[in-house]
Amino acid sequence: MKTEQINQAFEYAKTRYAGFGIDVEKAIADMDKLSISLHCWQADDVTGFEAGNDELTGGIQVTGNYPGKARTIAELRADIDKAMSLIPGEHRVNLHALYGDFGGEKVDRDQIEIKHFQSWIDWAKEKGYKLDFNATCFSHEKSADGFTLSHRDPAIRQFWVEHVIRCRKIAEEIGRQLGSKCIHNIWIPDGSKDLIVDRSLYRQNLKNSLDNIFEYKSNDELMLDSIECKLFGIGSESFVVGSHEFYMGYGIANNKMITLDAGHFHPTEVISDKISSLLLFTPEILLHVSRGVRWDSDHVVILNDELQAIAQEIIRAKALDRVHVGLDFFDASINRIGAYVIGVRATQKAFLQALLEPSAQLNSYEVNGQNFERLALLEEAKSLPWAAVYDYYCSTKGITPAEDYISDIQEYERNVTSKR
Incomplete structure (x- = not known):
C-alpha cells in the first residue's frame, strides 16, 4: 500500500x-501506550531449553508440526525480533522459567538463578524490549501426577514453593535491570481428570503454599505478582484446584493481581464481563489474550467480538493504565511468526476501535x-x-x-x- x-x-x-x-491523533497516542507482552512459547511450541526435557505435561498440548520452529535461544530471539519488526509500537517479551540460558547444564527448577536469565536481560536491553516472567510448574517429573503447589506430599509442595520464590526474585531483578516493572504470573496445572472427594484439602494446600511464597516481600516498584485461574484443562476435566473463585478470593484478600485468560472459562462465558467488576476490588489485572474454540483455549488471537468487547470494557472504564495485556496461545499448525503478528495486530486494532x-x-x-x-x-x-x-x-x-x-x-x- x-x-x-x-x-x-x-x-x-x-x-x-x-x-x-x-480526536483521532489522541486515540493513536493513547493506543501507542499499550505495550503488549509477546509470549516466547509460541515460537518453539513450549519446549524451552532445559537439558533433557522435551516432554510436555500438565495439560499442555500443542497441535501441529509446521516446519521451522525455533530450536535454540538464538533462533527464538531472531523469530521474536522478526515479529516485532512487523508490529508497530514498543512491546514486551514474556518468558517462562524453562527458557533459561542453562548452557546445556541440568539445572532443576528449585535451583534456577538470575544468572540463567542474564543473557535474556542483555538481549532485551540491546533491542529495547521489556520482560515479563512466569514460574514453570508443568513438564516436570514432580508435576507428572497433576499436582504441584497443592500436592499431598509436603516435600513436593516445598519443591514448587522454592521454585516460585526463585522466579519471583528473578522477576524482581529483571525489573531492576530493565527499569520497568516485571509482571510475574503464577499458573499451575493442578487438578484431576476424574472425581476428587476432598477438594477442600487441595485448595487449603494451595493457599498455604501461596502464603509461604508471598512471605518473601518483593519490591512493587520492580515486580508485580499475578495469579491465574482456569476452569478445566486436558487431564483436569473434573477438578481444577486454582478455580476463578479461589484466585479471586485470594487475590482480593492479599492485594494480588488476578490473571484473566480469555480461554480459561466456559465456552459461553466471557472475560470482558468480569473486568469492570474485578477492577473495583483489585488495583490492577493481567489479561492473557487468547481465543477459545469449544474446549481448547489456545488458538491464535483474531479480531473477533470478544476481543473487541474486552478492549471496549477497558477503555469505557478508563482503565488502560490498570490493565496489563499479554498474549497466550500456541499454534504449531501455521507459521509461528505469522501467528504472533496476527495476534498482536488484532489486539491493537481492538483497542484502537475502542479508543x-x-x-x-x-x-x-x-x-x-x-x-x-x-x-x-x-x-x-x-x-x-x-x-x-x-x-x-x-x-x-x-x-x-x-x-x-x-x-x-x-x-x-x-x-x-x-x-x-
Whole structure:
C-alpha cells in the first residue's frame, strides 16, 4: 500500500471521526501506550531449553508440526525480533522459567538463578524490549501426577514453593535491570481428570503454599505478582484446584493481581464481563489474550467480538493504565511468526476501535434513555474507517501496513525458518 493512499484514507477518517467529536491523533497516542507482552512459547511450541526435557505435561498440548520452529535461544530471539519488526509500537517479551540460558547444564527448577536469565536481560536491553516472567510448574517429573503447589506430599509442595520464590526474585531483578516493572504470573496445572472427594484439602494446600511464597516481600516498584485461574484443562476435566473463585478470593484478600485468560472459562462465558467488576476490588489485572474454540483455549488471537468487547470494557472504564495485556496461545499448525503478528495486530486494532468509539454521544443517549439511538450508533461505529487509522499508525512507525506484512513473513520463511 502506497504512502499517498494511506495518508488520503487517514485524512478522510479524521474528518469522519471529527464529526463525532473524536480526536483521532489522541486515540493513536493513547493506543501507542499499550505495550503488549509477546509470549516466547509460541515460537518453539513450549519446549524451552532445559537439558533433557522435551516432554510436555500438565495439560499442555500443542497441535501441529509446521516446519521451522525455533530450536535454540538464538533462533527464538531472531523469530521474536522478526515479529516485532512487523508490529508497530514498543512491546514486551514474556518468558517462562524453562527458557533459561542453562548452557546445556541440568539445572532443576528449585535451583534456577538470575544468572540463567542474564543473557535474556542483555538481549532485551540491546533491542529495547521489556520482560515479563512466569514460574514453570508443568513438564516436570514432580508435576507428572497433576499436582504441584497443592500436592499431598509436603516435600513436593516445598519443591514448587522454592521454585516460585526463585522466579519471583528473578522477576524482581529483571525489573531492576530493565527499569520497568516485571509482571510475574503464577499458573499451575493442578487438578484431576476424574472425581476428587476432598477438594477442600487441595485448595487449603494451595493457599498455604501461596502464603509461604508471598512471605518473601518483593519490591512493587520492580515486580508485580499475578495469579491465574482456569476452569478445566486436558487431564483436569473434573477438578481444577486454582478455580476463578479461589484466585479471586485470594487475590482480593492479599492485594494480588488476578490473571484473566480469555480461554480459561466456559465456552459461553466471557472475560470482558468480569473486568469492570474485578477492577473495583483489585488495583490492577493481567489479561492473557487468547481465543477459545469449544474446549481448547489456545488458538491464535483474531479480531473477533470478544476481543473487541474486552478492549471496549477497558477503555469505557478508563482503565488502560490498570490493565496489563499479554498474549497466550500456541499454534504449531501455521507459521509461528505469522501467528504472533496476527495476534498482536488484532489486539491493537481492538483497542484502537475502542479508543475511537463515539463515547460521549453514546453516554448521552444512555443517560437520556434513548436506547434505539444508542444501539444504532453502536452498530454504525463498527463500520467507521478505523482501519485507515491503523494503517496510518503503522506507516508513522515505519512498519509494513495492512496485508503487506504477509510477504515479509513469507520471505523470512524462505530464507530462514524453512532451512531449520
